[in-house]
Amino acid sequence: MMKYCKKCKHLYDDEQQVCTSCKKSLCAITDKNTPVCLISASGFELERITAALDDSMIPCSSILQKNMASAKVFTGSDTSTYDILVPYSAYEKAYDICVGIGAIKLGGEKIVNGTDSADEYMDSDADAEQFEAMSNTKRTTVRVVSAILLIIVFALVIYGTDFIMEFIKNLF
Numbered sequence: 001m002m003k004y005c006k007k008c009k010h011l012y013d014d015e016q017q018v019c020t021s022c023k024k025s026l027c028a029i030t031d032k033n034t035p036v037c038l039i040s041a042s043g044f045e046l047e048r049i050t051a052a053l054d055d056s057m058i059p060c061s062s063i064l065q066k067n068m069a070s071a072k073v074f075t076g077s078d079t080s081t082y083d084i085l086v087p088y089s090a091y092e093k094a095y096d097i098c099v100g101i102g103a104i105k106l107g108g109e110k111i112v113n114g115t116d117s118a119d120e121y122m123d124s125d126a127d128a129e130q131f132e133a134m135s136n137t138k139r140t141t142v143r144v145v146s147a148i149l150l151i152i153v154f155a156l157v158i159y160g161t162d163f164i165m166e167f168i169k170n171l172f
């Protein structure tokens, strides 16, 4: 069962508790005729989608997004973004139509990007861990090698000095 935000009509999965844009707690959809937001669009895209929905006899209405309300006043032309609402019962069909006309990319670009970057993030995290583990091993190796080298240098100095002293003694 899907949930929706009473304020902006956006649909959410059951696990979601609050609307990501309004921060309102979500309501379960009990009435099949509840208008839900299908997609946001403006200009030609808006006309294209509503025409396609009309062709399929899906009742729809578009509401102006609140934050865009003043765009018409300033530009003179209607470039405002509208939320297209359809009854919940027709949502799936309307969604398919939007996919069919290319208004919605399958998988939802936003969602795909979100999971992708999350995966990448996890991957790079794992890589970083691996890298750290590797560099730790490397560091230990370097420490051991330099300790051995230090012992060799000490040995050379001690034996070398002995050798030179012996050599000098033999001269006289």
Ligand SMILES: [Zn+2]
Pocket: 005, 006, 007, 008, 009, 010, 019, 020, 021, 022, 023, 024
């Ligand atoms: Zn909302």
